[in-house]
Amino acid sequence: MSVDVLSVFGRPVSLAAVVDGAFDALVTLLGCREVPLLSVSQGWARWDKSWRAVDRAELEELIVGVPAPLEPQGGSDAFTIHVAGLEDRAFLLICEMIGEDGAPSPEVEAVVTPTRTCAGVVLAIAVVLGAAIASEGVLAEEWQLPMTSFVRERVDDPCRFIELTRLRSAEGSGSEEFAAQCERFLRRFPDLQGWPLDRSM
Numbered sequence: 001m002s003v004d005v006l007s008v009f010g011r012p013v014s015l016a017a018v019v020d021g022a023f024d025a026l027v028t029l030l031g032c033r034e035v036p037l038l039s040v041s042q043g044w045a046r047w048d049k050s051w052r053a054v055d056r057a058e059l060e061e062l063i064v065g066v067p068a069p070l071e072p073q074g075g076s077d078a079f080t081i082h083v084a085g086l087e088d089r090a091f092l093l094i095c096e097m098i099g100e101d102g103a104p105s106p107e108v109e110a111v112v113t114p115t116r117t118c119a120g121v122v123l124a125i126a127v128v129l130g131a132a133i134a135s136e137g138v139l140a141e142e143w144q145l146p147m148t149s150f151v152r153e154r155v156d157d158p159c160r161f162i163e164l165t166r167l168r169s170a171e172g173s174g175s176e177e178f179a180a181q182c183e184r185f186l187r188r189f190p191d192l193q194g195w196p197l198d199r200s201m
Contacts (some may be wrong), residue, residue, distance in 0.1 A: 005128045008139075
């Protein structure tokens with residue numbers, strides 16, 4: 001199953017604001033007292049743990065969601081979002097869109113691909129929510145996760161999505177409880193048919 005989730009930036013924002021928004025979205029979506037810290041590495045992080053976390057000052061300086069009208073081929077920036085204490089991650093691609101006529105589009109999307117685990121998928125959802133909330137943008141229609149029968153409406157407002165889908169409480173704290181809450185969150189969506197099978201990496 002391809003599981004990209006997407007949002008459209010309303011305006012350029014710092015990558016720090018996106019990460020903060022993703023963290024806040026996780027807290028609210030999962031009803032957790034504590035959520036493991038999130039960190040960011042540039043590019044697609046290798047699995048041998050040789051990646052380097054981008055520090056806070058760099059995250060504040062990295063501005064994403066900027067259209068590039070002078071680049072007719074479009075452009076992109078790639079980042080990996082990590083969860084402290086877990087190997088689950090989400091791969092974030094900032095894509096400058098190209099119109100049907102091949103001309104640059106003013107729209108910039110956050111396209112997020114998770115590891116195929118419950119924790120990875122929920123992290124990816126939180127990242128697109130964080131990007132949309134921080135930039136005053138919207139959720140894109142091209143989500144590849146079937147969630148419509150649970151939500152019962154087309155939702156492009158990230159705050160509305162959170163309100164419709166959030167869990168109301170958690171049983172504990174820490175990375176293990178975070179992963180367990182991610183599984184609880186996804187198991188309520190019947191269209192997913194019990195996918196992903198694994199709670200965490």
